[in-house]
Amino acid sequence: MAPTLPSFDVRRLRSYIFRLPLLTRIILVLVALFWILELQQVWNVVQWGALIPDEINLGTMYRLNTYPLIHRGLLHALLNALALVPLLERFESEHGTLLTGAMFAGPLSTLPAAGYLLVERGLFRKNTALLGASIWVFVLLGIEGIKTYKANPHFALSTYRIPTWTTPLIVLLFTTALIPNTSLLGHLCSVGVGYTYGLGYLKILAPPEKVLRWIEGKLNLLGRLPHYVSIDQKTYGRYGVLPTTSNPSLSGASEALRRDPRLLKVPPYLSAVCILVGIIWLCLLPLNEYSRHTYISENALLPGQVHTYFGGSEQNVFNAYKYEVQALQEKSHEEIATKLSEIFRSVGLKAATQRYEYQAAGSIHRGENAYAVLHAPRGDATEAIVLVAAWTNMDGDPNQSGVALALTLARYFKRWSLWSKDIIILITSDSKAGPQAWVDAYHDEHSSLLAAPLPLKSGALQGVIVVDNPLDHRFESIHIVYDGINGQLPNLDLFNSAVHIVSGQMGIGVSLQRMWKHDDSYRDRLQTMLRGMVSQGLGHSSGPHSSFIPYHVDAITLQAVGNGWQDEMAMGRCVESTFRSLNNLLEHFHQSFFFYLLMQSQRFVSIGTYLPSAMLVAVNFTIMAIALWIQSGRPPKPQSAHEEAEKPQKSEAEVIEHDGMVALVPKEELATVERKLFLPVVLVVAFHFLGAVPLYVFNNTHQKAKPQFIASKGSQANKLY
Numbered sequence: 176m177a178p179t180l181p182s183f184d185v186r187r188l189r190s191y192i193f194r195l196p197l198l199t200r201i202i203l204v205l206v207a208l209f210w211i212l213e214l215q216q217v218w219n220v221v222q223w224g225a226l227i228p229d230e231i232n233l234g235t236m237y238r239l240n241t242y243p244l245i246h247r248g249l250l251h252a253l254l255n256a257l258a259l260v261p262l263l264e265r266f267e268s269e270h271g272t273l274l275t276g277a278m279f280a281g282p283l284s285t286l287p288a289a290g291y292l293l294v295e296r297g298l299f300r301k302n303t304a305l306l307g308a309s310i311w312v313f314v315l316l317g318i319e320g321i322k323t324y325k326a327n328p329h330f331a332l333s334t335y336r337i338p339t340w341t342t343p344l345i346v347l348l349f350t351t352a353l354i355p356n357t358s359l360l361g362h363l364c365s366v367g368v369g370y371t372y373g374l375g376y377l378k379i380l381a382p383p384e385k386v387l388r389w390i391e392g393k394l395n396l397l398g399r400l401p402h403y404v405s406i407d408q409k410t411y412g413r414y415g416v417l418p419t420t421s422n423p424s425l426s427g428a429s430e431a432l433r434r435d436p437r438l439l440k441v442p443p444y445l446s447a448v449c450i451l452v453g454i455i456w457l458c459l460l461p462l463n464e465y466s467r468h469t470y471i472s473e474n475a476l477l478p479g480q481v482h483t484y485f486g487g488s489e490q491n492v493f494n495a496y497k498y499e500v501q502a503l504q505e506k507s508h509e510e511i512a513t514k515l516s517e518i519f520r521s522v523g524l525k526a527a528t529q530r531y532e533y534q535a536a537g538s539i540h541r542g543e544n545a546y547a548v549l550h551a552p553r554g555d556a557t558e559a560i561v562l563v564a565a566w567t568n569m570d571g572d573p574n575q576s577g578v579a580l581a582l583t584l585a586r587y588f589k590r591w592s593l594w595s596k597d598i599i600i601l602i603t604s605d606s607k608a609g610p611q612a613w614v615d616a617y618h619d620e621h622s623s624l625l626a627a628p629l630p631l632k633s634g635a636l637q638g639v640i641v642v643d644n645p646l647d648h649r650f651e652s653i654h655i656v657y658d659g660i661n662g663q664l665p666n667l668d669l670f671n672s673a674v675h676i677v678s679g680q681m682g683i684g685v686s687l688q689r690m691w692k693h694d695d696s697y698r699d700r701l702q703t704m705l706r707g708m709v710s711q712g713l714g715h716s717s718g719p720h721s722s723f724i725p726y727h728v729d730a731i732t733l734q735a736v737g738n739g740w741q742d743e744m745a746m747g748r749c750v751e752s753t754f755r756s757l758n759n760l761l762e763h764f765h766q767s768f769f770f771y772l773l774m775q776s777q778r779f780v781s782i783g784t785y786l787p788s789a790m791l792v793a794v795n796f797t798i799m800a801i802a803l804w805i806q807s808g809r810p811p812k813p814q815s816a817h818e819e820a821e822k823p824q825k826s827e828a829e830v831i832e833h834d835g836m837v838a839l840v841p842k843e844e845l846a847t848v849e850r851k852l853f854l855p856v857v858l859v860v861a862f863h864f865l866g867a868v869p870l871y872v873f874n875n876t877h878q879k880a881k882p883q884f885i886a887s888k889g890s891q892a893n894k895l896y
Contacts, residue, residue, distance in 0.1 A: 195260070196267040197402040198275050203256060205244050206308060210252045213245075217770065221245055223783055226288050226305040228296035234464060239288045240280060245306045247356075255308040262315035271406040273387045273396070282380045283314050283368065290364035305361045309350075313362045316343040317369015343369065442802035446795035453791030460772070460780045460788075461700035469671045469777045472766035476756045478672040479680035483748040483755075489583055493743055497579035504573060508604050511566065512543040515582075515602050519547035522586040524600070531612035531626040535874060542604025544613050548633050549588055549598040559597040559633040560757050561730075562750065563641040565606040565719050568734075576644035576735070578602055580743055584750060596758055597633040603719060610722040618726055638669060638757045638764070639730030640750055641720045644743065651737025652684030652691075653677050653749065655776070659724030662711035666764035667771055667779065669729045674776045676752045677733075683741055683749070685776040691736065693775055700774035707772055729764045808848050 195203075213220045224241035231238060246252035267275040287310050295301055324340040331337075343366045351359045371377055387406045391397060397405050459465050471478065499518070503511050512528040519526035524547035533540040550556060564581035568574045585600040603609025615621035616629045617636070644650070655677075657670050678685045686693060688706040693699045710717060720730035735746060770782035 195264055195402065196272055196275075196404045197400055198267050198272045198279075199260060199264045200402060202244070202263065202279075202308075203260065206246065206252055206256055209245050210249060213248075217782060218786055219783060221247065221304075221306065224306070226291065227302065228292050229302045231292060231296075239285045242288065242306045243284060243308045243310045246308070247306070251307060255312065258312045259308045259315075262312060262319065266315055266318070267404055271387070272400075272404045273391060273406055274381060274384075275404075277382050277387075278380075279311065282377055283311070283372065286368045286371075286377075287314065287361065287364040290367065291358075291361050294360055294364075303358070305358050309357070310361060310365045313343060313347065313365035314369040314372070316346060317366040318373040319343075319369075320366075321370055321373025340370070439802060439806055442798050446798045449791045449795040449798065453788045456788035456791065457785070458701065460785055461697050461704060461774050465784060466700075466774060466778050466780050469667070469674070469779055471668060471671055471675070473668045473760070473764065475759045475761050476668060476672050477759055478675040478756045479752060481752060481755045483680075483751045485584070485587055485747045485751045486744040489587055489747070490742075490744055492586060493579055493583045493747075496582040497575060500575050500579050500582075504575075508541065508543040511604075512545040512602075515545035516547075518582055519545070519585065519600070522589050524549055524585060524589065525631055527629065527631040529613060529616060529627050529629055531608060533608050533612070533625055540605070540608035542609050542612075544601065544603045544609050546599060546601040546613070546631070547585060548631055549585065549594070549600070550633075551594040551597050552592045553595045554597060556597055557634040558595075558637050558760075559599050559635070560637055560754060561599045561601055561639040561723075561728075562754070563601045563603065563610065563639060563719050563730075565603045565609065565641070565643070567605050568643050568645055569606045569716075569718055570645075572645040574643055574645050576646060576743055577642040580642055580644060580747055580750075584747055587747075587751075588754070593755075594758055596637060596760075598754070599633060599636075606719045607716055607722075610719040614722050614726060614728070635763075636723070636726070636728040637760055639720055639723045639728055640673075640753055640757075641718055641730065641732035642746070642750060643718065643732055644735040644746060646735055649739055650735035650741050650746075651739030652686055652741075653746070654686045654689070654691075654734040654736045656718045656720065656732040656734060657687070657773075658707070658710045658717040659721045659730075660716055661714040661725075663724045664711070664769060664771065665720075665724060665729035665731055666767050666769055668764055668767040669731060670773075671767070672756050673731055673733065673749075673753055676756070677749050678776065680752060681745060681749055683745060686736065687773060687776060690775075695775055695778075700778065704772050704774040704780070727763075807850050 209220055209224070212218065224238060224245045226238050226242035246255060263275075270278075288305070291305055295303060295305075320340045320343045323342070324338060327339055329336040330339055347359070347362050347366060350362070351357050368377075384406055391406055396403050496518070499514070503514055506514075509530075516526040516528055526545065526547040529544045529546070531540075531542060531544070548559075562581055562584060564577040565574055566578060568577070581600055581602060585598075588594070588598055601610075601613060603613065612621065612626040613629070616626050617632060619628075621628070641656075643656075655670065655673055657665055659665065674685050677683050688703045688710070690699060690703050690706070693703065716722065718732040718734075720732045723730040733746065733749060735741075768779075768781050772780045772785055774780065
């Protein structure tokens with residue numbers, strides 16, 4: 176009879192998976208979770224948790240434990256998980272869950288990392304990142320190699336006898352040769368630690384079994400946690416029966432947690448600790464150790480590298496235009512837009528107007544925008560830069576100098592032939608409705624009943640600079656406003672370029688978040704950062720630039736403040752140099768950060784640094800929600816301790832059979848309590864729908880009829896600081 180190959184048995188695989196010990200399951204879940212987190216683009220998980228030699232310091236020691244859990248892609252994680260499971264499952268079954276967790280959270284992770292850092296950074300002077308669970312795979316292979324060598328010192332290959340302890344090294348060589356981008360040094364360090372552990376030299380680092388047994392017995396881990404392996408290496412959790420998903424009463428640790436009143440006392444304290452750590456983390460961000468100096472990521476910008484020529488005779492042109500603007504102050508929106516269009520056409524630009532009318536909060540916002548397009552002599556009308564000046568700024572003051580400067584710059588830019596992008600000069604009737612109507616119509620997202628379409632367009636908008644100068648005298652510094660609607664921010668490269676030009680090239684002071692006197696102290700840094708967080712949290716418009724950011728058009732406002740010796744020509748040179756930098760762009764802003772917190776003009780914190788503090792504060796709500804959910808499913812307590820003492824001490828048991836094993840489980844352990852969810856669900860849904868009531872009231876009540884703190888939120892939000 177011909178020999179037959181062994182067939183694949185799905186039932187055996189299913190039984191093997193369901194018998195995996197607790198810590199093995201937890202590690203697999205963590206690997207999968209980190210891989211899922213790598214799919215999003217907001218937080219760079221690999222950069223945060225990988226073992227990068229140059230990033231290791233006292234604040235990033237967590238990398239010594241996180242690097243085995245992080246992988247580069249699905250294939251990397253899947254292959255490492257398949258190799259790790261049988262080795263880790265065997266180790267945990269032999270040593271117990273508690274000891275395995277202590278060793279892999281401690282020396283079996285940190286010692287390979289320490290050896291790698293010592294050689295990679297100290298000897299080779301390199302900065303190659305190390306990550307992946309293959310580190311643990313080769314640690315376990317080293318342990319298994321020594322164990323096999325003690326039982327069977329050699330295996331025969333032809334006439335040669337090869338020591339069995341060399342098996343991990345052979346696997347390492349084949350892995351390095353066949354799989355690209357593997358770390359030979361990292362795997363060698365792992366095998367070395369595995370050999371050392373197998374020979375017994377690392378047993379001094381293992382927790383004493385007496386302590387582990389005390390913890391195990393005190394918390395009754397064996398009875399509460401499914402798939403838990405005892406330190407005695409004999410008994411498995413949940414009364415010796417491995418739970419299966421066919422019996423939900425034995426399938427989760429939450430069933431045991433909700434029956435233990437001691438563990439349910441932990442969540443409030445854990446929640447408080449999360450809040451405390453999150454706040455402390457936030458307060459540490461202004462320190463130099465946790466914040467970073469700003470830098471330009473897009474090399475094509477070259478901010479401040481050109482000579483500016485705006486000035487001289489342009490001062491007379493500016494004065495003439497300012498006189499024209501002052502003469503239009505008492506005119507209607509239509510007359511103002513018509514006159515501005517005539518000025519644009521007089522300098523050789525194509526001009527057009529746009530009417531709009533919005534009704535909100537019981538008020539009617541009506542106006543007419545005027546704009547002109549300067550077609551680039553060296554471009555193909557596929558990209559454009561926008562210069563905006565609102566007729567009235569966010570505080571309701573006439574922006575006379577700002578509008579006159581925009582008209583002067585339009586005439587000045589027309590004389591240059593170096594532009595590779597079209598330039599659009601936009602004069603809006605106000606700082607909110609006007610820019611919103613124009614940018615909506617530019618992207619064909621407007622309603623024809625509210626705003627007229629644009630008869631004149633150009634290419635994709637690459638950047639927007641807003642000029643705000645309502646002063647009649649010389650100014651001291653430039654206040655850069657960058658907050659967008661709903662917390663959106665422009666690319667950090669645009670802000671950094673403006674700061675570099677204003678302060679570095681022109682020597683003008685820069686302020687932000689209305690911090691007029693910033694001495695770069697910890698207090699001022701923290702106050703600036705908190706003001707930025709409040710502004711992003713409120714989500715209101717902070718200037719005409721805010722309307723552009725939702726369309727992925729990076730925009731900022733340059734606002735003249737103070738009483739000093741800087742004149743309008745200095746501000747014009749700032750705009751000219753910024754436009755020259757934007758003119759160099761080869762593609763849309765993308766190199767730098769879109770999520771950041773600024774604490775001064777040249778200091779920032781990226782999302783990877785401040786996000787953990789927000790997550791810690793937010794996770795406390797999840798912890799308490801889970802605790803309340805578990806508590807709601809607990810069986811009711813007896814009415815009094817006296818009645819409980821009078822009851823006969825009997826405990827009925829139920830026979831549970833699984834995979835040929837039998838166990839007696841008390842029936843009270845299998846009892847479940849039905850949660851009555853109808854009323855909570857109805858209340859939640861009702862309150863969600865009731866939220867439409869204040870929304871309707873706010874949108875339809877006249878602004879004057881609202882309380883002062885609500886009425887002033889939109890127009891005076893910045894003054895609340």
